[in-house]
Amino acid sequence: MINADGTRLLSRRVHNDEPELLELIADVLEISHDALRAVDLNHDGAALLAGLLANHQQPVAYLTGRPVHRASGAYRGEGKTDAKDAFLIADQARGRRNLGLLRPGDEIAVDLRTLNRLRAQLVEVFPALKHTWTGRSRVRSHC
Known part of the structure; x- marks a missing residue:
């Protein structure tokens, strides 16, 4: 304090x-x-x-x-x-x-916690996703 x-x-x-x-x-x-x-x-x-x-x-x-x-x-x-x-x-x-x-119990907070939990699970399975979400992707797409 x-x-x-x-x-x-x-x-x-x-x-x-x-x-x-x-x-x-x-x-x-x-x-x-x-x-x-x-x-x-x-x-x-x-x-x-x-x-x-x-x-x-x-x-x-x-x-x-x-x-x-x-x-x-x-x-x-x-x-x-x-x-x-x-x-x-x-x-x-x-x-x-x-x-x-x-x-506590605020719908937006609950939704954000759920999204963050899902995001964390996805990153565990697909670590490269973290770079795309933080804007540091090394993969570039060419059209």
Whole structure:
């Protein structure tokens, strides 16, 4: 958790476990009721946290992986760590105003998760598809 100036207010490792997440939610609420929560996943690993926050009427912003990846080079430190990623996500959420909120059960979110799952399965079977979807295809067609 960081404040508007980027100063760390709370930083600790938390397992994806309901009691630990509930304790974290309570600790954040003690510091601020207006804190913006942000995640870079909208499924799997973040599903429990998003559900618990929704049950506590706490909105969760979603920061897509692409901006997180692009921004990671601008932050100090070598390598990828959970602490670095958490600070990067918090700092990016602090400075951005165009973040969408996760809404559990939202039809669009469910559809996007389904499409992403299907895409991941297709890429497992046909790895070359990844290059065509990212615009880095090496195969050129001539007519």
